[in-house]
Amino acid sequence: MKQTERRGYPYPECDPPVQKDASDAIQIKQLADAINTDVQTLRNQISDEMAYPDCAKIFANGIVTTESDFNVVYTGFSWNNRAGLWDPARGGFTIQRSGWYLVMGYVFAASTLNLHLRSRLTLNGAPRGNWQGYSRNTTGITNQAQQLFYSLHLDQGDFLTNQIRHAAPGTSITFGSRLELVRILAG
Missing domain, CATH: 2.60.120.40 (Jelly Rolls)
Known part of the structure; x- marks a missing residue:
């Protein structure tokens, strides 16, 4: 799968060639998981650096x-x-x-x-x-x-x-x- 340029999120291809062994649902789930992980990391950094600094x-x-x-x-x-x-x-x-x-x-x-x-x-x-x-x-x-x-x-x-x-x-x-x-x- 291709990845977004800045954040590296995997995303499904809209035009062929599409991988034959990957379903669209799996590709959408991988995109959602990557975004969830990234947002949680950002949330932790904000909490650590701004709300509770050393x-x-x-x-x-x-x-x-x-x-x-x-x-x-x-x-x-x-x-x-x-x-x-x-x-x-x-x-x-x-x-x-x-x-x-x-x-x-x-x-x-x-x-x-x-x-x-x-x-x-x-x-x-x-x-x-x-x-x-x-x-x-x-x-x-x-x-x-x-x-x-x-x-x-x-x-x-x-x-x-x-x-x-x-x-x-x-x-x-x-x-x-x-x-x-x-x-x-x-x-």
């Missing part, structure tokens, strides 16, 4: 340290819709499927010191992107926060977390962080 949000609370430059190890998650995306053993994200991701988050510190709080991503243990920030304290407010936003291509198996940097080394400060991502485009 996404997760992780958190770390009560990080007490005197270091002024350190990697965040995430200890919990708020949501995680792709098995293995949040990697509790490593304390960050392990990418399950390659694609373009939107990564968002924030870090915060309980301090009235002028911390100049900053954050940036680390990808596979190496710094990725620029330091986001500076935050600055406001009189009477003990919590300082700094946001981060990135869109980047990540490959399957990549490990992602972030670093915190501040301007008060040697001072014991309590930090927290949130990091979330959503896959916005497959590939």
Whole structure:
């Protein structure tokens, strides 16, 4: 049987020569089955990519340290819709499927010191992107926060977390962080 050019659907021939061992009913069924399979595949892709993209949000609370430059190890998650995306053993994200991701988050510190709080991503243990920030304290407010936003291509198996940097080394400060991502485009 001939096939459609773009989707490869088999279709019965209207003009001879017609295969002698194939009935028209079988050819019509093969066409219907091919269309059904293709439509189901498209439906699954739409559901997977648009309705339920890979996404997760992780958190770390009560990080007490005197270091002024350190990697965040995430200890919990708020949501995680792709098995293995949040990697509790490593304390960050392990990418399950390659694609373009939107990564968002924030870090915060309980301090009235002028911390100049900053954050940036680390990808596979190496710094990725620029330091986001500076935050600055406001009189009477003990919590300082700094946001981060990135869109980047990540490959399957990549490990992602972030670093915190501040301007008060040697001072014991309590930090927290949130990091979330959503896959916005497959590939």
